[in-house]
Amino acid sequence: MIDRRTMLKGSAGLAAAGMLGIPSFSRAxxxxxxxxxxxxxxxxxxxxxxxxxxxxxxxxxxxxxxxxxxxxxxxxxxxxxxxxxxxxxxxxxxxxxxxxxxxxxxxxxxxxxxxxxxxxxxxxxxxxxxxxxxxxxxxxxxxFGPFSFVVNTGKISRAMAEDQGYKLFLDPGMKERYGVLTYDNWNIIHMCMVADLNPFEALNDPQFAKFDTAAKAIFGGAKLLTDDLVAMNTALINGEIDAYFTGGTYTASPARYDGQSQVRGITPKSGPAGGKGGVVWxxxxxxxxxxxxxxxxxxxxxxxxxxxxxxxxxxxxxxxxxxxxxxxxxxxxxxxxxxxxAIQWDSLNEEMARSADYQIVASYDRLSDIYNAARRAR
Amino acid sequence: MERIEERQGLLSALPVLILLGAIFLAPLLVVAGFAFMPPKVFHLAHLPSFENFRIFFDQGYHAPLLRSLGMAGAATVLLFVLCYPLAYGMAKIFGRFSLAITLAVVATLFVSENIRLFGWVLTLMKGGMLPGHLEAWTGLEMDGLLYNLPIIVLGLTYAYFPFMLFPLVQGISMVPDDLRLAASDLGASRLRIFLEIDLPLAMPGIVVGSLLTFVLAAGAMAESKLLGGQAVIVMADEIETAFTYGQNWPLGSALALILILIVGGLAILALSKIDLDGIMGRRS
Structure with a gap:
């Protein structure tokens, strides 16, 4: 539809084009x-x-x-x-x-x-x-938002989760008590952290082996895998699981805004990414x-x-x-x-301070192959 | 004279053939082309390579392929067993009531598959409709019923129910009642009538129904994702991962091509064994 404004603009443009001698068929x-x-x-x-x-x-x-x-x-x-x-x-x-x-x-x-x-x-x-x-x-x-993992603070305290960091998921007591949110590019970063590796540096073969062990452990102990954050929050709220790997304010906020403030994104106190354990997108x-x-x-x-x-x-x-x-x-x-x-404003500053920037994962291709093989072997 | 007519037929079909070629065949050819490109490239202008197929064998991609085919096979068998009695009733016994069943089954297709599967999630999850009620009635703590392999097969069976039922109804209605009566008069047992008359004569319907459900189930992903919590990773999931997070279009294409070739091969083999014209009602 042509309204007055575009009509005026168009005619002004035509006049200008005419004056400058620009061919009128040039692309607008x-x-x-x-x-x-x-x-x-x-x-x-x-x-x-x-x-x-x-x-x-x-x-x-x-x-x-x-x-x-x-x-x-x-x-x-x-x-x-x-x-x-x-x-x-x-x-x-x-x-x-x-x-x-x-x-x-x-x-x-x-x-x-x-x-x-x-x-x-x-x-x-x-x-x-x-x-x-x-x-x-x-x-x-x-x-933006810190992104590491999410717990039900009714079952696992925030302080304990922040202290233990990703090791929480390796605890034998957590077997079948957590889910893996399959945002694959995030999981690769955080599984490096599980294996005490800095995901943003190039890794060597022994480090790939450590990543493989971590990936298999995380997938092996998971009760469910889904790429649907609502399904994951639902499982967390109804007690099917107590935590999920990975997640953050982005995934926890809908549940929190719905009154489920026990659902909380956790940023570990420390980790291998230059001393930081969290990642922020x-x-x-x-x-x-x-x-x-x-x-x-x-x-x-x-x-x-x-x-x-x-x-x-x-x-x-x-x-x-x-x-x-x-x-x-x-x-x-x-x-x-x-x-x-809902967006955890109370702890946002400290969580940001503990988080490294989400960067390109230097050895992504190799890690992605190992990650997918571990998922496939689940 | 006949040759001109033949040519006329071809000419009239040409617009449709071109349209089909452009919208159906061309994307498949692009996928086939990418399957033979080196990994992680985004154009077809590279020297052909078999690298993706090596990766398929080296990195254990045969496992999700076998799982997909296995679950599709299990769902197909289950569907046949479930649908056959109902289809028999619809074709031979229920009369006008068959229409009501047809409408009821077709009506489920009006709602998107994902939404229907979410309905199952709400029914089966911990504290959901089924475990929640059982918990309230018995006082025992119930776990959710989701996130395992059998539930994925159940999801497939549910989702593809109509695709088995209707071809079966069509197939069974092709079995003449006289023949069954004659066999009975000549002393054949019920089992023998079923095996030697019902099954062979309804075979076109059985093959078409099985093929439809198998092909759809082999490429299905929603059931494993929503109900199964990816308790197992299926082939369609691996293809999606390769195209998205993996940013490896050639690998995704190779995986897709392998699945297409296997499923397509099975389809061609099965269809060559039956008389499709018969089930379409065009037998002269």
Whole structure:
């Protein structure tokens, strides 16, 4: 549909093209369309509708993926022509998407003012939102969360779980008392931690053997495996299991917000990743290197960092998560007590301090083979 | 004259053949092509390699394949045993009541499979409808009934019930009653009538039903994920993992190709043994 605004824009464009002698068949920008590929939350009407109201006539569409690799597969399969923004966890943009030309840099000057609104750990700016040289801004950060494991604090105390860390799952008393949430890329990281290995360093053969032992022990003792966090929380609440490997605020928050505050994400006090035992994911939203880009992409990244939109992104349907923009009082004030409790705001600072960044796992290919073989042999 | 007619037939079929080629065959060819690419590449422009098939044997992928085929086989046998008496009733005894059963079974297909399986999860989980009630009535603590291998087979049996039932009804209705009566008059026992008349004459329906359920169950993943808690890892799961977390499209393609070849081979073998025209009602 052509409304007055696009009509005026179009005629202004035509006039300008005529004056400059630009052939009028040159490709126009897709100013009436924005396609976002994202984790669930950004695709809700709550988040999108205010932006749609700001851009009447524009078709704003968002589709959620079920895993980072799933979404990245789409770009690799040639869908850079389709999408304008991609929202995935932090290691991918700097290490794969940008080097492979699937995303492009953002206008740093436009987004620098937003850094002030972020929590201190993201203000720097956040290193993984930059390219490897540190010069280009390749994404903006918003949702994040510590991710290690989850316990029912009615059965296992928080203090004990934090002290024991991943060794908890090797306790013979825990056999058949825990589940494995099959977010495979996370489990590989945390099974390294079980084996006292730093997942982000290249490993050698004896270390692979230790990982193999740990993977077999974790899979061998698990009561259930599922990639469905609701099913896992249900099993935890109804007493089928007492803990699950792996999980964090992202997976525990829906149950906590539902009043089940005994479901709690745990960050171990120490571990082998530079002394840290927890891992934190941070979503980085980047501009896809679309050959026919939409100018709305960058507008959306600015819009979504505003207080109202930030709160909505943190608390849409599905899971509830802290957002980096909570460094601003305007954003923080929008959260009530129950909401803060759902995302474990009380311990977020200390959990972040005990967590290493989710990075590319140096020996992922080999570890993935061992991991899958252990799972297969279950 | 006949040759022109033949050509006309081919020409009229051409648009459909092109459409089928593009939307059905082309993706399969891409999968087949990727299966022979070196691991972890994302384009078909590489020298062919058999590496993925070596990985299949070296890394124990035969285990999930055998599990998938085994569970599919078990579900098929169970479904045959469960559906045969019902199908016999629907074809020969129930009369107009068969329509009610047909509608009831078809109605389940209107609800997505995942949602129906979640219904089972709520029924069978610890404190769920079944163990919860038993616990309340007996006072004994009941564990959940989920997360084991038999429950996966039960899920497969439940999900593919209609796919066995309806071909069986069709097959059994092809058995002439006169023949059964004649055999009985000549002194054949019930078992003998079943083995020598019912089974052979209903065979097209049995083969089609078994094939449908086996092929679908061999590629099924939801039952193992939702009900089984992945107590065992099935082949479809391994294929998904290779394509997603593994970022290894060639390995995923090779695993898919192996499954397609085995299941397709079985299907062709089975279909070559029966008269499909018969069951389609086109026998002249």
């Amino acid at each position: 920008e897709r100013s009436d369309e924005l396609n976002i590929l994202c984790w669930e939350g950004y695709n809700t009407d709550e988040v999108l509708d205010p932006f749609r109201a700001m851009h009447p006539g524009a078709k704003v569409r968002a589709e959620s993926g079920t895993s980072d690799p799933d979404m990245i597969n789409k770009l690799r399969a040639g869908e850079t022509k389709v999408w304008d923004l991609i929202n995935v966890n932090q290691p991918w943009a700097q290490n794969q998407l940008y080097p492979e030309g699937l995303i492009k840099p953002l206008d740093k000057a436009r987004f620098e003012p937003f850094f002030e609104t972020l929590l201190p750990e993201f203000r720097g700016p956040y290193p993984l939102a930059l390219d490897k040289s540190g010069k280009q801004l390749i994404g903006i950060v918003q949702r 941070v979503e980085v939203t980047s501009a896809v290197n679309n050959p026919d880009p939409s100018p709305l992409a960058s507008d959306f990244l600015a819009y979504v960092q505003g207080p109202e939109a930030s709160k909505k992104v943190a608390f849409t349907e599905g899971t509830y998560n802290p957002v980096a923009q909570m460094g601003s009082k305007d954003v923080l004030d929008l959260f009530d007590k129950d909401e803060l409790d």
